[in-house]
Amino acid sequence: MEWTITKNSKKPIYVQIREFIMNKISSGEWFVGYKLPTQREIATTLNVNRSTVKYALEEMVADGILETRGKAGTYVKNNTWSLHDNFVSPNWLKYLKSGSIMPNREITHSVHNYEFDTRLIRLSTGELSPKLFRQDIVDDALKTISSAPYVLDYSHPNGLYELREALCDYYAALGMAIEPDQVMIVSGALQALHLIALGMIQRGSIVLSERPSYLYSLSMLESLGVKVGGVPLSFDGVDCEALDLAAQNPKVAAYYTIPYFHNPTGTCLSDRCVTEVLKTCKKHRLPVIEDDTYRELYYDGHRRFPLKAFDSNQSVIHIGSISKTFCAGLRVGWIIGQKEIIGKLADLKMQTDYGTSSLSQLVLCEILKNGSYEQNLEFLRTELKTRRDEMLEVLENDFSDIASWNTPQGGFFVFLTIRSKVDMPEVFRYCVSKGVVINPGYMYDSKDVHTVRLSFAFLEKDEMRYALAVLKEAILASSEN
């Protein structure tokens, strides 16, 4: 082996080792299938550190030039790189595995992919049916906007001032006295959560939440080094004793909750429970992240109030959105909190995307002001109630023997609990094979093996009936095994 490693070269030593090996292979001396000397031998010959040899070899294994055969050693796998121009492209595989954020959990990812497959019937989709989209309202708003001069430039870091004012008016009617500088506009509730996690929650912290919880379906928190701690649900909301106990862990950094028409279970906090949750969090000085996405979608005539409206000691960061109450495609939501917190989160948003679509903000501002947002809520309350009743009817007729469920007073979801033991991944696959997508409960609680979140907001009646028939088949088939 005649080769010299130049130690004070600007070329790193591992690159020189790589070139040494490449040279051996391309000269034919080390042919495909050739067993390389051991790392120790190479290190001795080249007078370099063994760990550097190890690193160089690993890189070349990753590139497909060498292969390891367990303890048998390292072999030449490939000598054709020089023929392929493509070989010199970046090692994209390596890049795909890099970065600080992990890909979505497989189940979420696969459900997400099915979500955009229009050939499938999606009992899973927690969205309003396209039939419930009021194009007329948007068209009217666009006409009004176009009738006066406007400029679509970057908005203030907190978002369009007029929109924040309109939101202050909206919340004033709910007993929340807030100022525009306590509000920032985001591109939906998920971004709100992402910014809060990114900007305020330290790695290694725990965020408490109901169990099951929407949070468990997000891998984003995990990627940021934040764990989710589960608090059991109770008949009137969340188990506050369990919350009190869990909050004693010093790693707990916040409590995330969907207080009304909870995703995935449809649960609502009772008035008693609201007081109790706030008291408990106050006791532990724990910030409450209130995800208020579904509250307006009640069908029992009983308007509920945000936790933020009872927040006497500034514990609550409130997240709102129109994605469930008007349309998701405008991508507009908001965060309400103390001015300083909002300032920091707005700065963070500027760092990630320079703000939310000004056109979307103008549209929301207009429909809040001209009353059509409220008008749309009334429309949705009626429509969703009808859809809920249709689903409950099917369940009562066909599922009474095999499952139990709640009767939601608002929102999108019926949470189905299957009585017998089933293989949920198998149920999921069976449904897909019949063209139906479901959201198994284990997306929201990894230990949960016998629940399904059913959405009645997205499907039309016939599709919903077909999907539930398939789900029943899948459950029966799985129970028999």
Added chain:
Amino acid sequence: MEWTITKNSKKPIYVQIREFIMNKISSGEWFVGYKLPTQREIATTLNVNRSTVKYALEEMVADGILETRGKAGTYVKNNTWSLHDNFVSPNWLKYLKSGSIMPNREITHSVHNYEFDTRLIRLSTGELSPKLFRQDIVDDALKTISSAPYVLDYSHPNGLYELREALCDYYAALGMAIEPDQVMIVSGALQALHLIALGMIQRGSIVLSERPSYLYSLSMLESLGVKVGGVPLSFDGVDCEALDLAAQNPKVAAYYTIPYFHNPTGTCLSDRCVTEVLKTCKKHRLPVIEDDTYRELYYDGHRRFPLKAFDSNQSVIHIGSISKTFCAGLRVGWIIGQKEIIGKLADLKMQTDYGTSSLSQLVLCEILKNGSYEQNLEFLRTELKTRRDEMLEVLENDFSDIASWNTPQGGFFVFLTIRSKVDMPEVFRYCVSKGVVINPGYMYDSKDVHTVRLSFAFLEKDEMRYALAVLKEAILASSEN
């Protein structure tokens, strides 16, 4: 001291120590100004670890209950917490300092804040003047959109299919043969960069870029643990020998470049330099992140082609945006790359904001298809050339003795180099005191103390003249000292 610490309690020991001290204070035994026993004494008395005592005390100092007086020890500062309901709110100060992302660098943050102060004259603003916004084009697009049925729901993770097709057509005319699944829609070029950094660049890596570079003005990369490595500019673009040398560092993970009408210097890569950059990156298997934001804004009749059009070995990730070429407020940009890379980045975008405004996407799709995007580009080329000439005229008349500058053939910026030694922060402050905001070169290269990025895109003629007069005053005042 009668108090027992329960070691196997669910209540952490530091919380028990805190309660012990709170109890002493509220009972009046330890009054305001009282000097606490040393940490060692408390630890011995309570039979706990000294470091736990230290932690508890530090928390209480942060809360304003105790104070340290250097080596003199720890004192009771406040005993009124029980009177203030507010005391039990979360320790927001602690949360404001938490999170994995740092706030924007102070200079960036302060420039950003001034950017939204409409009372100031912003020579700094790298945006199109509101006067260059073509409301007529948007209004026409909205009318067309409203004339047919549509639904504003979540778009595909990669973005609206029709828009991606329209972009493929746009790039086909530039010699880039791409498919819609190689395109993803984002909310502007900054988000593109954020997603790439988040998803593909490992902590501890270096991203190379021109020096000075737009990248240096972003604290986002730093927050993600990614360093920026500078490559000097040359007369026909970037110094490729320096790039070659820098790329040998194994920590280098990518090369970020604005090839045409570079921000902040206005530099353009020559044809020779384009070839050389691609060759060098290919040699090092280094991904190129091409930020193609300004390319279309040429005024010399010479259309340039993206690096991606010459990318024989899939090295280039291409970023596009309409923020500089049409309007920023729609918040639409895109990433083009290999299908697998795009798939991962789209998954990541789904995790952070569930996609870009569908309404914004529909508008861009329409204006690309109906030709008004191209028509607007022609309009801007003429308008920006006039504005450039106006600025150059003022510079030639008033700055020849004190500075030198380039003559940009496109884009928004003249890069001014001041001849004498000046105190740039002082120049910045002087300008602000006269109602003018500038972007000092040190935003883009911390060692740069004698340059200013001048934008001629944003200000109207009179404002521009006033702002430059103020800048000249500031430079002269600073040079005299």
